[in-house]
Amino acid sequence: MTVRSFGARLAEEFSAGRHLCAGIDPHAPLLAEWGLADDAAGAERMGREVVAASAGIAACVKPQISFFERFGSAGFLALERVLADARAAGLLVVGDVKRGDIGSTFAAYADAWLAPGSPLEVDAMTVAAYMGFGTLSGAFPYVRDHGKGLFVLAATSNPEAREVQAARRADGSTLAAAMVADAEAFNAAAFGDEAVGSVGVVLGATLDLATFGIETAGEPAAELVAPALPVLAPGFGAQGARIEDAGTIFGRLGGALLANESRSILSGGSAGLAERVRTRAEAISAALAD
Numbered sequence: 001m002t003v004r005s006f007g008a009r010l011a012e013e014f015s016a017g018r019h020l021c022a023g024i025d026p027h028a029p030l031l032a033e034w035g036l037a038d039d040a041a042g043a044e045r046m047g048r049e050v051v052a053a054s055a056g057i058a059a060c061v062k063p064q065i066s067f068f069e070r071f072g073s074a075g076f077l078a079l080e081r082v083l084a085d086a087r088a089a090g091l092l093v094v095g096d097v098k099r100g101d102i103g104s105t106f107a108a109y110a111d112a113w114l115a116p117g118s119p120l121e122v123d124a125m126t127v128a129a130y131m132g133f134g135t136l137s138g139a140f141p142y143v144r145d146h147g148k149g150l151f152v153l154a155a156t157s158n159p160e161a162r163e164v165q166a167a168r169r170a171d172g173s174t175l176a177a178a179m180v181a182d183a184e185a186f187n188a189a190a191f192g193d194e195a196v197g198s199v200g201v202v203l204g205a206t207l208d209l210a211t212f213g214i215e216t217a218g219e220p221a222a223e224l225v226a227p228a229l230p231v232l233a234p235g236f237g238a239q240g241a242r243i244e245d246a247g248t249i250f251g252r253l254g255g256a257l258l259a260n261e262s263r264s265i266l267s268g269g270s271a272g273l274a275e276r277v278r279t280r281a282e283a284i285s286a287a288l289a290d
């Protein structure tokens with residue numbers, strides 16, 4: 001059986017006009033607001049409700065591992081159930097695990113999150129390549145042959161990002177721009193004949209990307225010449241960026257954009273969740289269609 005690449009599955013979402021990535025971040029105050037206990041069962045319930053509200057509306061969901069990990073093994077079991085629901089609903093899942101390590105141990109993280117049949121199997125995971133892009137190589141067989149994806153932290157949405165990620169390497173490029181270039185080079189080599197690559201980057205929507213040496217000028221259509229670079233963009237909503245401005249913020253990088261909102265979708269209780277997911281999904285497709 002031919003396995004479809006992660007990029008091909010993303011391309012299908014984008015063609016259907018879906019660009020929202022709904023975050024699953026069961027913060028303690030949000031669980032309280034939902035009338036749920038701050039325990040694994042509460043986190044599971046919130047996660048499964050987000051999955052149900054996102055199916056067919058969002059392009060993907062993004063569970064943040066920390067909120068499950070704090071409950072130990074019960075939290076991991078809760079996450080496994082959320083992941084099973086997402087798979088059954090046909091939703092892409094980006095595991096927000098931000099893994100990074102020397103190559104030999106990073107490979108085991110890749111086995112945990114990307115190996116087909118693993119209890120924690122997701123479609124793509126967030127990774128840190130600050131120990132060198134090559135440390136990610138243990139994940140490449142899953143990406144090339146098993147339809148998996150990576151999102152490499154490049155210019156993150158937090159205010160402290162600049163001191164590290166705008167720093168220049170010996171070759172003159174910023175660390176952030178080098179991550180983008182490495183991801184693009186991987187995609188060109190492994191997925192040159194596809195519309196969308198399978199290795200993407202994380203670029204914060206809160207940033208002036210030009211100051212990180214990342215060029216956004218141009219239209220998304222031009223970027224889709226192939227393979228387009230998937231961009232996971234957190235920072236909308238609670239961190240201050242407006243989803244309506246996504247087209248302006250990302251320019252040519254808007255073609256393969258996944259816009260994430262977590263707290264702004266989750267806050268307000270369970271009752272209005274489906275409506276909040278729907279309005280954010282409509283707002284991001286409108287912003288990128290303009």
Ligand SMILES: O=C(O)c1cc(=O)[nH]c(=O)n1[C@@H]1O[C@H](COP(=O)(O)O)[C@@H](O)[C@H]1O
Nearest residue numbers: 064096126156157204234238239261262263
């Ligand atoms: O990799 C991420 O998802 C991520 C990268 C980044 O640069 N900034 C960032 O906020 N995130 C994650 O995106 C989510 C943002 O949540 P809200 O600020 O509540 O929308 C959290 O799960 C963060 O851990």
